[in-house]
Amino acid sequence: MGPFGSNIKVDSFVDEGVPVLNGSNLEGFELTEKSFRYVTEEKADSLKKANAHKGDVVITHRGTLGQIVYIPQTAKKDRYVISQSQFRIKCNENVLPEYFVYYFHTPIGQRKLLSNASQVGVPALARPSSTFQKIKIELPDLETQKKVVKLIGSLQNRIKTNSEINDNLEQQLREIFAELFSEKIADVETYNHLPLGELVTSIDNRGKTPPLVTTPTEFPVIDVRALSGNSRIVDYTKCTKYVSAETYSSWFRSGHPKPKDILISTVGSLAEIKIFLGSKGCIAQNVVGFRVKNISAYYLYQYLSAIKNELVSYNIGSVQPSIKVTHIIKHPVYVPTKEEVETFDALAEKTTNIIYNNALESDCLANLRDTLLPKLISGEIDVSDIDL
Known part of the structure; x- marks a missing residue:
């Protein structure tokens, strides 16, 4: 213990x-x-x-x-x-x-x-x-155990490799962002800063839990758990709530995130920040989305990630941590020049696409692993004749 x-x-x-x-x-x-x-x-x-x-x-x-x-x-x-x-x-x-x-x-x-x-x-x-x-658990002989471990381990190793690649790419982007913009972000008086609210449109649901379905669908409800972790990509494997197609089309008004929307958790684990690159999904009441209108989404994601501690400081919750969107949108944001944005976006977009594709591959491998694992453990799939 x-x-x-x-x-x-x-x-x-x-x-x-x-x-x-x-x-x-x-x-x-x-x-x-x-x-x-x-x-x-x-x-x-x-x-x-x-x-x-x-x-x-x-x-x-x-x-x-x-x-x-x-x-x-x-x-x-x-x-x-x-x-x-x-x-x-x-x-x-x-x-x-x-x-x-x-x-x-x-x-x-x-x-x-x-x-x-x-x-x-x-x-x-x-x-x-x-x-x-x-x-009490059912154990096969060690040779069978080794084969199951090797089969599942091969999938795990690829998932781990993808994660390490993505972590490395994220770190490189953070360093490039800091080199290009950190000095100007810190100097509010000299360089052009605008309140976040002038650069984005807020999106959220109605503030209530939507009608949910028990069987997973292609319409996940994205909450704070799906935003946790180091990657910039929403972790759909952590989505545990889903809605039907009818609910998705009729219940949500402005809670449909679109590609390149920035999602931020506002209750519980505060200021978990992700960039949405999926096609379908709806956001929970503990998440708010920002749709950029006068600024680069890739730049804004890095900017908000860099000032996460400042966003957390807006906490007003006494029992459960929470921050208000009205406070977040007043935060000053350095508005980069067109040339600066083009330089950063050329690299950020290409890198983010690699990160996203790696994450998609890992999701597919994880689904395959989770499908195979119980069948391998139960003996439904016989590995005795597999030569590994």
């Missing part, structure tokens, strides 16, 4: 050291090495039971339930400290940690994992360690 909160206080964190895991590190199948906080080697030593190593499996028992990942042998660090909302296990010689994690990402595995979950207050698993050890 992870340490009690009193064992890791705010003053325990340092700039470098042993990473402390949080929920964002447990998204997917293997450990995601982003957004870490760190403690010293000495502090990690004092939390020995909360140390996780390569090959270990880490599971969330409070908060975002259903998360389970393995720490790969290629992990950047030799050890990590799990949070108070997580617990770790080590697989024995009869099961591969990758296969073990894959099992619990299938529908039957998730049902077993969440069978003792309580939704009263903060979602949590009751007696997580002891209850988890009592779960």
